[in-house]
Amino acid sequence: MRELAVLCAAYSISLFYRGMISVIAPEISADLSLDEAQLGLLASSFFLSFGVAQIPSGIVLDRFGGRLAIAAFMWFAVFGIGLFSIATHYYQALAGMVLIGIGCAPVFTGAMVFIGRLFSPERFAYVTALVIAIGSLGDLLGTTPLGMLSEWVGWRSSLRLVMLVTALIACLSLLGLSRDRPATAHETPGRMLRDMLRISTVRSLWPILPMFLASYGVLMAIRGLWSGPYLADVFAVNTTERGFILMAMSVSMACGTFLLGLVDRRWQQTKTLVIYSSVLALLPLILLAYYPDKGSVFAMWCFITVGLFGFTYPLLMSHSRTFLAPEYYGRGMAMLTAIGMGGVGVVQGASGWLLEWAGSAQLPPAEQYQMLFILLAGILSVAIFVYCFSRKHGNSDQPASVIRQHTAQLVENA
Numbered sequence: 103m104r105e106l107a108v109l110c111a112a113y114s115i116s117l118f119y120r121g122m123i124s125v126i127a128p129e130i131s132a133d134l135s136l137d138e139a140q141l142g143l144l145a146s147s148f149f150l151s152f153g154v155a156q157i158p159s160g161i162v163l164d165r166f167g168g169r170l171a172i173a174a175f176m177w178f179a180v181f182g183i184g185l186f187s188i189a190t191h192y193y194q195a196l197a198g199m200v201l202i203g204i205g206c207a208p209v210f211t212g213a214m215v216f217i218g219r220l221f222s223p224e225r226f227a228y229v230t231a232l233v234i235a236i237g238s239l240g241d242l243l244g245t246t247p248l249g250m251l252s253e254w255v256g257w258r259s260s261l262r263l264v265m266l267v268t269a270l271i272a273c274l275s276l277l278g279l280s281r282d283r284p285a286t287a288h289e290t291p292g293r294m295l296r297d298m299l300r301i302s303t304v305r306s307l308w309p310i311l312p313m314f315l316a317s318y319g320v321l322m323a324i325r326g327l328w329s330g331p332y333l334a335d336v337f338a339v340n341t342t343e344r345g346f347i348l349m350a351m352s353v354s355m356a357c358g359t360f361l362l363g364l365v366d367r368r369w370q371q372t373k374t375l376v377i378y379s380s381v382l383a384l385l386p387l388i389l390l391a392y393y394p395d396k397g398s399v400f401a402m403w404c405f406i407t408v409g410l411f412g413f414t415y416p417l418l419m420s421h422s423r424t425f426l427a428p429e430y431y432g433r434g435m436a437m438l439t440a441i442g443m444g445g446v447g448v449v450q451g452a453s454g455w456l457l458e459w460a461g462s463a464q465l466p467p468a469e470q471y472q473m474l475f476i477l478l479a480g481i482l483s484v485a486i487f488v489y490c491f492s493r494k495h496g497n498s499d500q501p502a503s504v505i506r507q508h509t510a511q512l513v514e515n516a
Contacts, residue, residue: 105220108278109213110233111271112172114240116206118264119148119179120322121352122244124330125345126257133257134192138331138461142454145327147196150447151203153440159208160436168212173276179205180269187261203443205268211436214419216279218435230416231363238356241325245352249345301437306425309492313418314438315445316485317380320387320478321412322446323453325351328474329405335467337398347402354409363416372421373494376414380486383412384479391475395468415442424495453477 123130123145131141155175162171182201189195217229251260301307329348333339339347362379366372386404393400419435426434453474460470 105216105279106233108271108274109209109216110236110239112176112209112275113213113233113237114243115179115264115268115271116209116240117237118240118244119183119202119206120244121241121326121348122248122261122264124325124327125245125249125341125348126252126260127327127330128334129252129257129341130195134189134195136192137458139454139458140192141331142327142450142457144192144196144199146447146450146454147199148203148206148447149322149443149450151200152207153443153447155204155207156211156436156440156443160211160433160440163208163212163215163436164433167281168208168215169276169279169281171208172212172279173272175208176205176268176272176275178202180265180272181205183261183265183268187258187265208436211439214435218423225367228363228367230419231359231366234413234416235356235360235363238352238359241352241355242349245349246342246345249341253341301426301434304425306493307422307438309488309490310418310422311441312485312488313376313380313414314442315448316481317383317412317418318415318442319445319447319449320482321355321383321408323449323474323478324405324408325355326446327450328453328457328471332471332474333398333401336395336471337401339398343398347398347405350402351405351409354406355413358410359413359416362411362414366417366420371494372417373489373492376417376421377486377490379411379414379417380482380489382410383408384482384486387475387479387482391472391479394472394475418442421492421495449478449481 123141127141127145130136130144136144159171159175162174179202182198182203182205184198185201186195186198189198213233214230217233221229248260251263325348329351330344333344333347358379362375366375369375386407390401390404419438422434422438456473456477457470460473465473
């Protein structure tokens with residue numbers, strides 16, 4: 103219980119960083135003189151650095167364990183948010199977001215490694231979803247509370263307070279997590295790096311990878327970046343009201359994550375559940391593409407529906423985990439997390455360039471965001487189609503020795 107509490111706290115601050123820019127984006131843009139492309143790159147830099155840092159963090163997880171990995175890496179986030187809070191130029195803020203992404207890199211993967219070693223495969227998705235649901239408090243703090251605090255003391259002072267909280271969680275991670283001795287601690291970093299990269303050559307994972315690239319990327323393009331500017335530009339919604347709408351979306355994400363994990367635990371049909379849930383998340387994107395200026399209340403309910411059904415990441419991890427042997431969990435999950443976070447960075451960056459082009463073409467704000475929703479709906483549709491061709495499960499029902507032999511053979515033959 104103590105370890106799960108620490109993991110929830112660490113995951114909370116990671117979620118806060120993923121979505122904080124959306125609420126205060128207009129204020130940051132005005133203060134640092136950012137255009138849409140720069141704002142998109144600023145938000146995506148967290149996810150891109152987060153994804154790239156999965157390689158070293160995955161190696162550290164498998165070699166030294168989750169306790170040291172999470173506690174050590176999180177200090178990068180402390181320095182990053184400190185730099186962001188004093189930034190006077192775009193590249194200073196960009197460097198701060200890169201450091202934050204690096205600092206949060208092992209948190210989610212490390213939590214899943216702990217859960218994978220403490221719980222049975224049948225309970226993996228449920229416990230992971232539980233940690234995510236509780237950890238979503240950080241996402242909630244990045245909505246209305248951050249908006250109200252920013253209006254009171256300014257966005258820079260607000261982020262300095264977040265820096266202190268991050269430092270406290272880094273200390274708690276070192277003191278509150280148990281010492282674990284991974285079975286792969288004797289392997290060289292070079293061998294671990296080669297094995298980690300070769301995880302992507304496991305053919306059974308290939309139809310699942312587009313969903314890793316698209317599902318979370320589409321979700322965070324809305325919650326983590328463009329929902330705030332969209333509400334401000336199209337409906338002139340102020341900071342506090344934006345915070346309330348995004349809080350509603352965050353609550354729906356937390357509830358949806360927990361409910362999807364609960365359904366998966368009882369139904370044991372992960373692939374089918376991912377497909378159904380993703381289609382339900384696609385429908386409100388299509389509605390927003392058709393009616394981009396119907397009203398802020400309509401937009402709020404669309405965002406809530408996307409949040410309720412769109413966060414299939416734990417289910418995708420549970421699905422992919424059945425194709426990996428236990429000693430490959432750290433590297434495999436880190437690699438898949440890298441792909442997923444890289445997808446967020448690509449989607450956010452591409453959407454930023456799209457809106458920058460639409461703005462330079464002098465399109466009305468509603469039409470600019472209409473193009474955005476069409477792009478996001480198209481990306482998710484393609485990913486769902488490819489995912490339908492994936493296998494339902496791997497070899498999780500076989501003895502560990504068989505799984506180990508199967509995965510090792512795949513890696514060696516890659």
